[in-house]
Amino acid sequence: MNGEKPRLRWRLREAGLDGVTLLVLPGVLFVLALFIYPFLYGLGLSFHPAKGDWLANYRRFFSDPFLWRTIPTTLLIAAPVTVLNVVLSVPVALRVRRMRRQRLLTTILVIPITLGTVMVAEGLLTYLGPRGWLNRTLILFGIASGPVHLVHNYWGVMLSLLISGFPFTFLLTLSYVTGIDPSLEQAGAMLGARARQRFRHILLPLLAPGLAITLALAFVQAFTVFPSAILVGDPAGATRVISIAAYQAAYEQFDYSLASAIAMLMAGVQVVIIVALLGARSLLFRGPASSGKG
Amino acid sequence: MAPAPHDFRELRLDGVCRAFGHVNALHDVTLSVGRGEFVALVGPSGCGKSTALNCIAGLLQLSAGAIWLDDRRLDDVGPEDRGFGMVFQNYALFPHMTVRRNIGFGLAAQHRPKAEIARRVDEALALVRLAGHAEKLPGQLSGGQQQRVAIARAVVMEPPLVLMDEPLSNLDAKLRLEMRAEIRRIHSMLGCSTIYVTHDQEEALSLADRIVVLIDGRTRQIGTPEELYTAPANADVAEFMGYRNLVASDAEPAGDGVMVTVGGGRLPGTPMRPLGGRVVVAIRPDDLRPVLDGPIVATVEIAEYHGRDFYAVARAEDGTDLYFRSERRIAAGDTLRLGAPPARVLVYPA
Amino acid sequence: MPKSLQERLWALAVWALVAFFVVNLLAMIAAVLVNSFGTRWFNTWLPAGFTTQWYAFAWNEFGLPSILWVTVEVVGAVVVLSGLIGVPTAYAMARRSFPGRQAVMFLFLLPLLVPPITYGIPLATVLYQARLAGTIWGVILANLVPSVPFVILIMIPFVEQIDPRVEAAARVFGAGTGRLFVQVLVPLLTPGILAALLLVLVRTIAMFELTFLTAGSDSQTLVVALYYAVFAAGVRPGQSIDAMAVVYMVTTLIWLLIALRFVNPTQIVTRAKQ
The missing domain is CATH 1.20.5 (Single alpha-helices involved in coiled-coils or other helix-helix interfaces)
Structure with missing residues (x-):
């Protein structure tokens, strides 16, 4: 029996299991305890409503227009702003890639991400308000005759998602664009392809898998917009997004079961969108975006 | 604008300069390449040879000077309108396209009929002996096969000029020799003018009709391989062309030649340019040999057996390290006498 | 061209x-x-x-001294704990390939991919059950959820770029595991640890959702207090809210500038790009 012990140890080590491997345990246990467990707990809780059978929460959500309408409302904000951010990011990233001093621009763009949505909301309230600088400028140049209402409505949330979302999609896109070997585009040019053809046939196909991921991440962020929907939006009407409904259920009606159900639905919509985007991605070319072995 | 015609007389670089910030990567390069000619641009790394190639390709704008194809000025024309073929150092094959689509890319960009594209791609595949690999992706090919695809893609358009940027540098030694022969074969079959950039003097000597040596962004010599090998124009070119023994000396006229001092010994040499005072003596290791009455006395430091002969370093009496070859067995510690034929002792002004 | x-x-x-x-x-x-x-x-x-009167006003009216102190406590604890849990885990992830490594990797990616508001409500419910909701420890635990995986994912490439032969050499010369970590790995990993922890610091200062959902009235951080101030705009002069916003901005941006000395801006975004 004594001879078995070291051999088992060696076998485990060959399989990659030894003392060092055990170091993953704190991290794994932490994520299991504070991420996976709460999620499963919330899932279970959502099937134990205050009154009614186990599906009562979900039935209530889809029968109460005040609740189910939050999904189309959220999609109406998140989908256009995500697409807009990604579509704007691509040409800018392609241009910035050739810049020698990218650092200043990327630093400026990282500021709104760092400040976060609450700060951006307060900035927009001051800057876009009826007496703010933007409205003064618009009136000065005769673009508008009176103050344009850009906050406390749909457009306020759109703009806040544009300001905090564009830098995110841009920096992500830039990192994908810089991963494409520049000599591929040069090779295209040497073969007579115009800028438009090079974009269409070389850059876009190589960028597409990365763009699918960017689109998914950006969409998930926009879909869970929360503080700015309240602060610069119209939280009782046009920008009553799904996270507001979940928040109100938990912190105003103290119905944690319903709140969990809404959170699960939120996660469900995200999963559906991500699976759809990544499914589309798997149809695309996914090899390295550089050529050959060099 | 129509692509450049296949039959041109010459491509001419006229005082071409290119600066990056304050650094002059290319300084006043003037050169002409005739139809069907194979020209190698060589030089140590960082000498500006790739910059020169990119300027000709149109991938870099000139700081000054002009590029002409016969009487058509090219330097304001974009790379897509020059109609040249190019083989990139890393091949730059489109990783998401099959071999067939890679090779046919330029023809498709010109909206040629499908049947014509298919026929010409098949011809190009046959030329580089890759028929049967048409539907593979570049990632499924070996390095040598990728290289062949890159060449096929560059020549399928029948360009007047093919540019090659260190195409063999990513291959191992055996494959490099094989592909060198391939390139020579394809060039002789198609007869397209070629400008070939390399840092490997042996590659340039074996392939080119004419060699251009660039050092620090300036043209230092243009000549046939024989001229460069036997008579480098100056000490820098000599160093690049494998004249490993470069020794500072003084010179005294003696008959047709001069007498110089190398490693403490006096020996006759051939002046390559008008001399005055201090000189640099350049001798290839192949030309410096142990001889019984050689004027240089030296002690062998290192001797490497290279199969047919020995390659060795010896320290002369005055401390100079000299590189030479010996057919006779030698070992570290041996003291021997070295000499070289006067015609192979090249003397340049310092 | x-x-x-x-x-x-x-x-x-x-x-x-x-x-x-x-x-x-x-x-x-x-x-x-x-x-x-x-x-x-x-x-x-x-x-x-x-x-400058609005700054004095905000300082007293919003209780900035205690809010700033809570913020320092929360951020400090999150940075230290996420480093202590994250760095060894990242080391093991980078050095060992064990069965289920892919699944563990996916486990670490999830909290970064799922937006906080989605898991914040169930998490707050669980913390409430554990009587931690509303306390500063509840806020710290909630903020650790995205921070620990973040440190792990940033650190893995830093560990991978250290040649394992350096460690082998240290072991050949008789260094035990503890000595190896302290004398060889930590010095080599310092740039990576610094980058990861600074990014955690910046992200935690700006983390609104998780703190908002788990904080009580005496465990608010600056960003949550700013939210309440903006939410209740009209109660107090607008300039005082902006004064508070400036205090928040300066706090965040100073750390951002420090962080940017060590990391590339794109790293702040591309944490989970795979």
């Missing part, structure tokens, strides 16, 4: 777009800054006069 007119126009349009974005962004920040120092600002380009 020599460019055609069309390409030049296109480039111009792209730069105009970038300039428009940057100008509006900077103007937005400047507007908050100017307002926080203004006396009265009504229908003019600039306020009637300048004063």
Whole structure:
């Protein structure tokens, strides 16, 4: 029996299991305890409503227009702003890639991400308000005759998602664009392809898998917009997004079961969108975006 | 604008300069390449040879000077309108396209009929002996096969000029020799003018009709391989062309030649340019040999057996390290006498 | 490459777009800054006069001293704990390939991919059951959920770029595991640890959702207090809210500038890009 012990140890080590491997345990246990467990707990809780059978929460959500309408409302904000951010990011990233001093621009763009949505909301309230600088400028140049209402409505949330979302999609896109070997585009040019053809046939196909991921991440962020929907939006009407409904259920009606159900639905919509985007991605070319072995 | 015609007389670089910030990567390069000619641009790394190639390709704008194809000025024309073929150092094959689509890319960009594209791609595949690999992706090919695809893609358009940027540098030694022969074969079959950039003097000597040596962004010599090998124009070119023994000396006229001092010994040499005072003596290791009455006395430091002969370093009496070859067995510690034929002792002004 | 007119126009349009974005962004920040120092600002380009009184007002009225102290406690604890849990885990992930490694990797990616508001409500419910909701420890635990995986994912490539032979050499010369970690790995990993922890610091200062959902009235961080101030706008003068916003901005941006000395801005975003 004594001879078995070291051999088992060696076998485990060959399989990659030894003392060092055990170091993953704190991290794994932490994520299991504070991420996976709460999620499963919330899932279970959502099937134990205050009154009614186990599906009562979900039935209530889809029968109460005040609740189910939050999904189309959220999609109406998140989908256009995500697409807009990604579509704007691509040409800018392609241009910035050739810049020698990218650092200043990327630093400026990282500021709104760092400040976060609450700060951006307060900035927009001051800057876009009826007496703010933007409205003064618009009136000065005769673009508008009176103050344009850009906050406390749909457009306020759109703009806040544009300001905090564009830098995110841009920096992500830039990192994908810089991963494409520049000599591929040069090779295209040497073969007579115009800028438009090079974009269409070389850059876009190589960028597409990365763009699918960017689109998914950006969409998930926009879909869970929360503080700015309240602060610069119209939280009782046009920008009553799904996270507001979940928040109100938990912190105003103290119905944690319903709140969990809404959170699960939120996660469900995200999963559906991500699976759809990544499914589309798997149809695309996914090899390295550089050529050959060099 | 129509692509450049296949039959041109010459491509001419006229005082071409290119600066990056304050650094002059290319300084006043003037050169002409005739139809069907194979020209190698060589030089140590960082000498500006790739910059020169990119300027000709149109991938870099000139700081000054002009590029002409016969009487058509090219330097304001974009790379897509020059109609040249190019083989990139890393091949730059489109990783998401099959071999067939890679090779046919330029023809498709010109909206040629499908049947014509298919026929010409098949011809190009046959030329580089890759028929049967048409539907593979570049990632499924070996390095040598990728290289062949890159060449096929560059020549399928029948360009007047093919540019090659260190195409063999990513291959191992055996494959490099094989592909060198391939390139020579394809060039002789198609007869397209070629400008070939390399840092490997042996590659340039074996392939080119004419060699251009660039050092620090300036043209230092243009000549046939024989001229460069036997008579480098100056000490820098000599160093690049494998004249490993470069020794500072003084010179005294003696008959047709001069007498110089190398490693403490006096020996006759051939002046390559008008001399005055201090000189640099350049001798290839192949030309410096142990001889019984050689004027240089030296002690062998290192001797490497290279199969047919020995390659060795010896320290002369005055401390100079000299590189030479010996057919006779030698070992570290041996003291021997070295000499070289006067015609192979090249003397340049310092 | 020599460019055609069309390409030049296109480039111009792209730069105009970038300039428009940057100008509006900077103007937005400047507007908050100017307002926080203004006396009265009504229908003019600039306020009637300048004063620092709103900062004193915000300091007292919003209870900034205790909020700042809570923020320091929370951020400090999150940075230290996420480093202690994350770095060894990252080391094991980078050095060992064990069965289920892919699944563990996916486990670490999830909290970064799922937005906080989605798991924040169930998490707050669980913390409430554990009687931690509303306490500072509840806030710290909640903030650790995205921070620990973040440190792990940032550190893995840093560990991978250390040649394992360096460690083998240290072991051959008789270093035990503890000595190996302290004398060889930590010094080599310092740049990576510094980068990861600074990014955690910046992200935790700005983390609104998780803190908002788990904090009680005496465990609010600066960003949550700012939210309540903006939410209750009208109760207090707008300039005082902007003064508080400036305090928040300065706190965040100073750390951002420090962080940017060690990391590339794109790293802040591309944490989970796989």
